[in-house]
Amino acid sequence: MATNPTVLDPIEPRTAVRFYDNPVIGGFHPDPSVCRVGEDYYLVCSSFEYFPGVPIFHSRDLVHWRQIGNVLDRPSQLPLPADASASRGIYAPTLRHHDGRFWLITTNVSAGGNFLVTAERPEGPWSDPVWIDLPGIDPDLAWDDDGNCWCAVSGVRVARIDPGTGRVLEGPLPAWSGTGLQHPEAPHLYRVGDWWYLLIAEGGTERGHTVSVARAGTPRGPWESAPVNPILTHRGTDHPIQSTGHADLVTTPDGDWWMVLLATRPRGFTPGFHVLGRETFLTPVGWVDGWPRVGPVKLTERAPGAWHPVEPEPSRDDFDTADLAPRWISPYTRPPESWSLTHRPGWLTLHATGPTLDAPGATFVGRRQQHPDCRATARLDPGAGRGGLSVRLDEAHHYDLEVVDGHAAVIARIGPVRQRVAERPVPPGQVVLMITTRSPDAPGAPDLVGFHVNGESLAELDGRYLSTEVATGFTGRVIGMYATEGTACFDWFDYEPTERRSPQI
Structure with a gap:
């Protein structure tokens, strides 16, 4: 230079x-x-x-x-x-x-x-x-x-x-x-x-x-x-x-x-x-x-100087391409046997490679959370497997929205504590899962993390426990799809910000 x-x-x-x-x-x-x-x-x-x-x-x-x-x-x-x-x-x-x-x-x-x-x-x-x-x-x-x-x-x-x-x-x-x-x-x-x-x-x-x-x-x-x-x-x-x-x-x-x-x-x-x-x-x-x-x-x-706008990345992924978009990441590795876009065309199929998100080795495909207030939505066909959506900071700090055996549950892992926070039955077949983050009405937590199944709220948790100040480390939140037992299939995944930003004039 x-x-x-x-x-x-x-x-x-x-x-x-x-x-x-x-x-x-x-x-x-x-x-x-x-x-x-x-x-x-x-x-x-x-x-x-x-x-x-x-x-x-x-x-x-x-x-x-x-x-x-x-x-x-x-x-x-x-x-x-x-x-x-x-x-x-x-x-x-x-x-x-x-x-x-x-x-x-x-x-x-x-x-x-x-x-x-x-x-x-x-x-x-x-x-x-x-x-x-x-x-x-x-x-x-x-x-x-x-x-x-x-x-x-x-x-x-x-x-x-x-x-x-x-x-x-x-x-x-x-x-x-x-x-x-x-x-x-x-x-x-x-x-x-x-x-x-x-x-x-x-x-x-x-x-x-x-x-x-x-x-x-x-x-x-x-x-x-x-x-x-x-x-x-x-x-x-x-x-x-x-x-x-x-x-x-x-x-x-x-x-x-x-x-x-x-x-x-x-x-x-x-x-x-x-x-x-x-x-x-x-x-x-x-x-x-x-x-x-x-x-x-x-x-x-x-x-x-003069702007040269680029085509914005789509917020929705229908998994109808030959490979995953570059924004999708996985902890440590992504073995070929853990995922497929061809097993069920138009779906992302995840095959479990580990029994829990609490330890390395589980199948997880996610994207970075980029906005303080946002929502991530996916359609899941759980089949006979165990899978869902997770907000991950590391193995000891994550919130999961999981479907297995006809039930949806919210599970919180915070340090040494793992707790099932809420649970409800879901009808057989496909379900729509949503995780939201929003600013709280009163000062205190940085955000509130909400969990929704087929449009109905299941729980809302304090977001501070998925922060660097609590968990330590150098990374940030990643929101994604996972399977910890059998196979889970995802028809689409949609991520969009919900907070208002200042106008660009």
Whole structure:
């Protein structure tokens, strides 16, 4: 990214002509990394224990994003051991375009460490991993004018590597580790004019999260800290957006600068609960005296230039295609024998591979909850099996709406407690199941999670127990279909937001 910085007001970009709402990619889409190729932008996020891994998105305006695939869509790319656990797996990818190819580097913290994959096209196919002999997480890639490839990792350290073999050629060299806050991580290197800039996150990914920057004449240093660091944080404020950090920079064809970053939207009574996970936000960047400046991240912000709307993803899936859409994910793995779109054409058939959602190995196919208020509906033919809908944070924190033996039941798993909350008989044959989330009438819980069978309410539960603040970890809610005994068939699945958002004018 060798270009001369434009001196802009840190809040008002030159080409701002419209407005948009943050987050630009809602729900569990943390650790965003972005690159531009011509007028097209591509973005990836962490996926942790879910398969397929590393969702990849396309946009023409940095605002409207459409998922075009998953980078790690084969078991050979994403080995996870049998004892893998929630919030492990794939951490913090970096996406770059260099020498006519796409490059992605990331960490499998459950097996193997740092590796990179490449592709000619962003939707793939992507190569098998090249493992990097370099410890640490949050790896970054950058190339200098001599063609050397530099990799920065958390810590913060910088090494010159051979991206074809993964061999470390120089280093790792100690670099700038921030202002003294905990967990200096998420390093990104950029060549801007005569300087190399090192952007990092520090302070931890919770409420103290920050973005800081330093610069040097070469990737080897020495590094000079910005005169005003951190350049972005919402810590200690009552802003509705919190935990701002883990950022990446990109330029528009017109030369404007933008930042993508993760943040959360906690709701409910203190300490606040974020149930969707860490989401992807967008904010403009200006340059003042040779340093990037960022204003507070707003819920409604000016858009980066002319819009290029993309076709929105359908909210309903009728399972009449040859393969599952890329938004569908499963914990740890998705064995071919666990699901089928051809066993019963026009239906998603799930075959149980484990007896409970309380442990790894169960058959579950879900999508990220992306809106605080939403509803997910599906038509189920339970047959002689056991299955239904579930809102999942991890094996120890999920709410299930289950049908078996002519009865529908709501089951809550919260830490060591598993409780059948409500139950009622259902008629033989197909049933329509619905899970809703809505804002409570009084402060306290972040939301209320409702369960409905054939249009009738069965129960409503406090949503705080499916939040990171209760369960811990790095992920967010995933709503999906499951089978834990025999076979369950789903005719369709529909997801739609129900909250009102500010108008885009």
